[in-house]
Amino acid sequence: MTMSLRTTGRLALGLLASTALLATACSSNDRPDERAPSGIGETSPAPDAPPLEPLPEEIPAELRSYYDQELSWSACDAAGFECASLTVPLDYENPDPADDIRLTVTRDRAGDASRRIGALLMNPGGPGASAVDFAQGSAEYLFPEEVRARYDMVGLDARGTGRSEPVECLSGPEMDEYTLTDRTPDSDAEADQLLAAFEEFATGCQERTGELLGHISTIESARDMDVLRAALGDEDLYYVGFSYGTKLGAVYAGLFPQNTGRLVLDAAMDPRLPTLNTDREQAGGFETAFRSFAEDCVSGPDCALGSEDADDASRRLSDFFAEVDAEPLPSGDPNRPLTESLATTGVSMALYAEDLWPMLRAALTAAIDEGDGGPLLELADMYNEREPDGSYGTTMFAFPAISCLDSPAGNEDAEALEDTIGSYEEASPTFGRDFAWATLLCAAWPVEPTGHPVSIAAEGATDILVVGTLRDPATPYAWAQGLADQLATGILLTYDGDGHGAYGGTSECVNSAVNSYLLENISPEEGTTC
Template identity: 45%
Template sequence: MSRSSRRALRPVAAALTASALVLSGCSGGSGNGSSSSSSEVGSQPSGGSSSASGSASASGTAASTAGLQKFYDQKLTWSNCDGVQCAKLTVPIDYANPSGQTIQLAISKVPAKGKAKGSLVVNPGGPGASGYDYGAAADMIVTPTIRESYDVIGFDPRGVGRSAPITCVSDAEMDTMLGVDPTPDDKAEETSVQAEVGKFAQACKDKAGPLLAHVSTVEVAKDVDILRAALGRDKLDYLGFSYGTFIGSTYADLFPKNVGRLVLDGVVPPDVTSEEMNLGQATGFEQATRSYVEDCIAKGNCYLGSTVDAAMKRISDFLKQLDANPLPISGQGPVTKFTEGWATLGLALGFYSRDSWPGLTEALKSAMAGDPNQLMAMANQYAARQPNGAYADNSMQSFYAVSCLDRKASSNLADYEKSAVEFAKQAPTWGRMLAWGSLTCGEWKVPATGKEQPVKAQDAGPILVIGNTRDPATPLAFAQRLAKELAHGRLLTYDADGHTAYGKSECVNSAVDAYLLNGTLPPEGQMC
């Protein structure tokens, strides 16, 4: 995740960018509609004290609850798991067939330090990041004020971590995916990359089973409503970061009358297309890189050069050199070449937080001198990868499974060639690689079920939306967009570098805490 105080929890919990994942889909998916989502409006079954009724959303989607009573009637049985409380929640694989196969979701709880006023469900992003682990680290992810008053609830979404994890390829094969050329230069290279990501997509279809078609964000949001009921809550109180905002806004679309207090920090709008997502991140990372370079020059004797343009060119030239001639590297398991793909992973990590800039400087300076070990260590940290080549979880693989269901993408190489030219005009350093960001989803073997359309959530209460002025992964324009689309959205802006805001600013913390505890929104137009 991106918040510096939570660095020990692994940055993969931040929005996993298309650039950092080389030829991935995008950091979120459409929150509206799915082949397993019925258009029937049904009455919401109760769970515990829950009695709210489901209704059609403003965008026309409706969450059908037909046949789901047994799931809504669940009572969570808590056990002690490594110092936190844990439980399992049963949900159907296919909501269109609730009497069919089921899976269990891993749920964590850290009880409030004082008298609990409710349960705060949290999600760190991804898709693919462990919400279970995130919630278990409650002391590092919310303020002491919120810890005093809320039980903090985390969950691994379907297909992720401890919740029926989707695994398609071996660790060594995942290495190949992450190291693949993100900026193919000619037809031969384009075809080679297309074949490589196609192999991964086919492996997922062959090995992941029926769940592969049912890990969309719509289905995750439906799981969240069952979780709300199992927690005995009429309304969902929720804190979502990055892709977690996609889950939250999707939930508001499907279950507007069940919305309590939702905080969406670092926004992925449900109506953004794959191309818009990729271009937004290209310009976002370009801006973040320029901010880093400007800071380097302002401090004097910048290793990259004496002007912003010269420094930006040096970074671009370094990536081009790696593309043509990868650096040798040892002690990294099967990985013996430090490629442009691995370099972009390390660079992307460095731009998620301003606090990472000193480490990025040392790593990039060493890599430019021929020693890529520090930059590879940053790439490993981003990918939850050990130096021996073992991955700590399935976050890199489940990312694609969710993203490629949520948004359609082209398989036509000509489309990517055109975007590469157009993106490079606005983002010379990051544009070309981000332009190819959706090719994996273009090759996906399970049809996308998501629909890019706005969320209004007319029947929901006020929703707090937060955006950073210089967020590389989820640009401010995305937060502004969602806040306008929501019937009762309120935008809070944080003037800062880095990804997401809560936990980084006393001004932001105070505004979020006041909203969660008292329902008090920040003034219109407030900037921290």
């Protein structure tokens, strides 16, 4: 199956790469509650996270030159887009021009300049996916012509990502070896190998990235967005963010509520949750998404996972993972057989969008019935951004680098893991162990976290539109409920469907509601479900 441009742009760029994988008609009804179907709306009570305080409205004198800079635009490779470099301080608390970093920004000017609303920044998530690539490759397909006529389409590669001084960790061959590592060790020796792989990865990031590794937090990237807003000449920031991009957008609103324009936060994260909760609940989200796929698969002919029910399909998939753990399948690349880790990554990749289910069905048939691991490896490579020449994109490096800086590790060591792994397996019998062991990557991280869970109210901001999908694999629906609830002006739009992110997909109800908000500043009625 060939993915559509919309799918490649919105999903394959890694809307939310999970740590473990290194990841209708409208009705105006009451908001879905905590009694939603199994796996939906189930989340640990939000802890007492401290509030994110807004920054002073007056720009500090030492930052004025960054806000007053003029961007020098030139043509990009992408037709219709131009590119520029935005200069920002490495450390906002101690700005020093000698340490400045340069971020790449791209834009396509509004088609109707006389009716221009502003610059519409977009972020595809990750963290670590390239907003420049996303804007250039997907804006035309994601946003209808009437939105593109009224807004400049803008992508800013956040610090440490894409073309903005990206984090570097391992070479292509080293990444190949890293992705082969068993992520669900069955012995002390395998556990030692996994922990050693995490240490090697973390050390590589420190050695190849240097001081920047300690200055790629979400708060710093949100501050970069405000500098860009001023450099573009806009009083308000307009924004559409997916997955991790919702956290980035919410943090921006919390820091700069007075500058917040129309924000769309689709496939939302809840910034109040600590890493342990987030990873465990995300594992549950993938379990829910897999069961939705499994029900569809077993209802049709020739499903490699059987013809009974989702429970049986889950058992068969777990058996398959155990089989490739014991004996990896040939994939067509003698140096890269399909291991359990790569098989898990391939399956998980296809759960991001219902459009990918036919590809997953075919890949499982090839692997289980024919002993060919090639199609599942192709899905894993898509997720890992591995190119045919053996090189890797930057998302797999930036994701843990930003995540581990933003919040303390879910488990500090293997001993702590033993106390929590059961809760991961309960949340997700299929993917739980993988997610649990992956938490130890941040435990090996060479830079101490500078962030922590926060509650974001963004008092004074205009309405902020939060979009949640009931069977989202990577960002459980309860997170969208939580984000909308804590935002003082949050409006929740619910999509009763599958996949990671709703806007730009097949729901005309969702698309119409979001477009009306962007174009007319009309929010959907509270409790609207599509």
